Amino acid sequence: MEQKPVNPLRAHFRQPAIYLKLPSGGQFWNTGLELPEIGEIPVYPMTARDEILLKTPDALLNGQGVVDVIQSCCPHVTDAWQMPSIDVDSVLIAIRIASYGNAMSIDSKCPHCEAENTFEVDLNGYLDSVVVPDYNQKIEHEKIRIKIKPQNYASLNETNKINYEQQRVLENIALDGSEDINKVAEYKKHITRLVDLNAKLLVDNTEYIEIVSTGAIVSEPEFIEEFYFNCDADLCKELQDKIVEVNREGAIKPQTGTCTECTKQFDITLTFDYASFFDSSS
Numbered sequence: 001m002e003q004k005p006v007n008p009l010r011a012h013f014r015q016p017a018i019y020l021k022l023p024s025g026g027q028f029w030n031t032g033l034e035l036p037e038i039g040e041i042p043v044y045p046m047t048a049r050d051e052i053l054l055k056t057p058d059a060l061l062n063g064q065g066v067v068d069v070i071q072s073c074c075p076h077v078t079d080a081w082q083m084p085s086i087d088v089d090s091v092l093i094a095i096r097i098a099s100y101g102n103a104m105s106i107d108s109k110c111p112h113c114e115a116e117n118t119f120e121v122d123l124n125g126y127l128d129s130v131v132v133p134d135y136n137q138k139i140e141h142e143k144i145r146i147k148i149k150p151q152n153y154a155s156l157n158e159t160n161k162i163n164y165e166q167q168r169v170l171e172n173i174a175l176d177g178s179e180d181i182n183k184v185a186e187y188k189k190h191i192t193r194l195v196d197l198n199a200k201l202l203v204d205n206t207e208y209i210e211i212v213s214t215g216a217i218v219s220e221p222e223f224i225e226e227f228y229f230n231c232d233a234d235l236c237k238e239l240q241d242k243i244v245e246v247n248r249e250g251a252i253k254p255q256t257g258t259c260t261e262c263t264k265q266f267d268i269t270l271t272f273d274y275a276s277f278f279d280s281s282s
Helices: 049-055 059-062 064-071 085-101 123-128 153-172 183-203 221-230 233-250
Strands: 018-020 041-043 101-110 116-122 138-141 142-147 206-211 215-218 253-258 265-268
Touching: 018 085, 041 085, 049 064, 059 064, 064 085, 064 153, 085 138, 101 206, 101 215, 116 123, 116 206, 116 253, 138 233, 142 233, 153 183, 183 206, 183 221, 183 233, 215 221
Parallel strands: none
Antiparallel strands: 018 041, 101 116, 138 142, 142 206, 206 215, 253 265
16 A cells, blocks of 8 residues: 655644643533643644634634634644533633733723723733633522533534624614514514523533432433423522633733823723734734
């Protein structure tokens, strides 16, 4: 069998720029990750193709562009759709650092005097601020216990996409008091979809539900979804509040900047608008 010739330029291919310890430590990945024994994954700089993908609206809208770039820059991530949400921001920051260095310019308006400021921040500071929420805690409600988990990127992307589309539709359906039957019907249809979306969000954040009296564990998504559609609203509200609280705990923490005009300090929040976040000039 004829061997494929080896490219003599192979030694000059891109090399890992940094190594990242995933906030999850490899937990909550069902598949899609080959974690090295050292517990850190190598992160490579972006290629020209990667940069083009992050400037392609359709690829960003459906999430495929982000997935392709993550798998290109982090070869040990073989299926980025399975990445738990707590790893996503850290991986994207690491790719930005590997590609353009740890310094990044951020434009931010002072909340005190509304002056525009430009800060050069150290992205390593944002990485160091990551705190992994405690997903071992359980929510007890009457005779059941609910164990939550982070969404994976596929679920997170789908949730964001549907929510964005639904909000746009609802904004365009103006219920102005007129007796427009079609308009009212369309409004109700989209409200129903938003309700379904919220139920899906609860399912995707639930690892299992334990029945206290029997110790039975229910982990089948279809059974959990049916339960959320038929339980009382107080439980859903309690669970939603807990998910928001946990997500806030695990969010990238802001850095502090001083306004050049009024000299007061305020938070500099890192936002993931991919077109600007992965702009080499920033």
